[in-house]
Amino acid sequence: DYIETHGMSSLLADSAELAAxxxxxxxxxxxxxxxxxxNVKPCIGHTEVVSGLAALVKTAQAMRHGVIPAIPGFGQLHRDLSLKGTRLRIAERNLPWPERTD
Structure with a gap:
């Protein structure tokens, strides 16, 4: 599964998004x-009013090509953010989109 996040690179915004x-x-x-x-922003920057459209196009293309795309330049989460105890992960390299049988 895959979620295209808003990912503002703001500790306050990103912590709220990850918590939800x-x-x-x-x-x-x-x-x-x-x-x-x-997150598409590391690829093209924050496109302001069309950022949602950019995210939608990226996700549609990822699905079309069967790839969960890595986030370019991602190193690690901010020390105050955590994915522990969740099913959430960051793709550190391109991965095949999982095939669903259900």
Whole structure:
């Protein structure tokens, strides 16, 4: 699974976004299905009023090509942010889009 995030690179905004996503995708089970997070802004910058459209196009192309795209230049989360206890992950390299059977 994949979620294209808003990802403002603001600690306040990003912590709120991750908290909301994490609350809905909690799991202590290491075998639970993973949901990858993506963001178009590292690729093209913040496009202001059309940022949602850019994210939509990126996600549609990712699905079309069957790839969960890595976030270019991603190193690590801010020390005050955590994905622990959730199914959320950052794709550090391009991954195949999982095939669903359900």
């Amino acid at each position: 996503l994490g609350a809905g995708l909690r799991s202590e089970d290491d075998n639970a299905d993973v949901t990858y997070l993506g």
